[in-house]
Amino acid sequence: MRFARFIQQGRSSYAIAGDDTITPIDGTPFGTWQPSGSPIPLGQARLDVPVVPANFYAIGLNYAGHVQERARLGGAAAQLPTRPEPGYRSVNALVAHGQPIVLPADTTTVQYEGELVVVIGRRAKHVRESEALQCVLGYTIGNDISERNWQKIDRSFWRCKNSDTFKPMGPWIETEVDLDALRTSVRVNGRTQIEFATNDMIFGVARCIAAITEYITLHPGDVIWMGTEGASTDLHPGDVVEVEISSIGTLRNPVVAGTSQRGSSVADHATQ
Numbered sequence: 001m002r003f004a005r006f007i008q009q010g011r012s013s014y015a016i017a018g019d020d021t022i023t024p025i026d027g028t029p030f031g032t033w034q035p036s037g038s039p040i041p042l043g044q045a046r047l048d049v050p051v052v053p054a055n056f057y058a059i060g061l062n063y064a065g066h067v068q069e070r071a072r073l074g075g076a077a078a079q080l081p082t083r084p085e086p087g088y089r090s091v092n093a094l095v096a097h098g099q100p101i102v103l104p105a106d107t108t109t110v111q112y113e114g115e116l117v118v119v120i121g122r123r124a125k126h127v128r129e130s131e132a133l134q135c136v137l138g139y140t141i142g143n144d145i146s147e148r149n150w151q152k153i154d155r156s157f158w159r160c161k162n163s164d165t166f167k168p169m170g171p172w173i174e175t176e177v178d179l180d181a182l183r184t185s186v187r188v189n190g191r192t193q194i195e196f197a198t199n200d201m202i203f204g205v206a207r208c209i210a211a212i213t214e215y216i217t218l219h220p221g222d223v224i225w226m227g228t229e230g231a232s233t234d235l236h237p238g239d240v241v242e243v244e245i246s247s248i249g250t251l252r253n254p255v256v257a258g259t260s261q262r263g264s265s266v267a268d269h270a271t272q
Helices: 065-074 129-135 150-152 206-214 267-272
Strands: 001-006 010-016 021-027 033-034 047-048 056-059 084-087 100-103 116-118 136-143 166-172 183-188 191-197 223-225 240-245 250-259
Touching: 001 021, 047 166, 084 206, 116 183, 116 206, 116 240, 129 136, 129 206, 136 223, 136 240, 136 250, 166 250, 206 223
Parallel strands: 056 223, 100 250
Antiparallel strands: 001 010, 001 047, 001 166, 010 021, 021 033, 056 084, 116 136, 116 223, 136 166, 183 191, 183 240, 240 250
């Protein structure tokens, strides 16, 4: 089953997504729900991010090829991690399928990272790895946009990973997934840049959930981004980037240039 969120009359609601339509529901996939309206053609629906998480985790170095590539660029020897070490991302950076990735005026090297996203379905604490997948509602797709120059010069990921629009996620949550069968591919302007077995991770979904819940309670709607493989190419205004994960769907976003807004203030915006 696929759960989507869509915007209608200024508010977001959940729906069941089919091949060509979405059917609105009362309730949410994290509780009770029932169909509540007539199907809407998918092409006429304005999709929203499929969930707004209270907590947003990211497993940064979770594919061997990506670890080796980042080490090469940094001039260091590659060392694979020995345990999952989740980081955090900002909910403010989320945008939906179809919405633009806006590059601030002073960006220099912006790259994509196509990722499987785990959506937690129930409260979890001290979960055994063997039982961890029972806490999962389903999976969606993320594009971890990263500004590599800022990543080098800043002491944290506050802007290189978390600038507004840097976290496209969608188009929906797929609940029926065979992790071992998934393949991830990233296309820029229709040309495939990278393709890999999605579950070829250093630490799988169950291991990461168990590691997080040893210390931190996971709640329904929390998300875990599972990392990416290999090297990425640079994105530029005018590009369209697509992340496809087989049996889940395709997340597509255009890239546009931002403009400098320096000199404006909260008071300026408040009076407009």
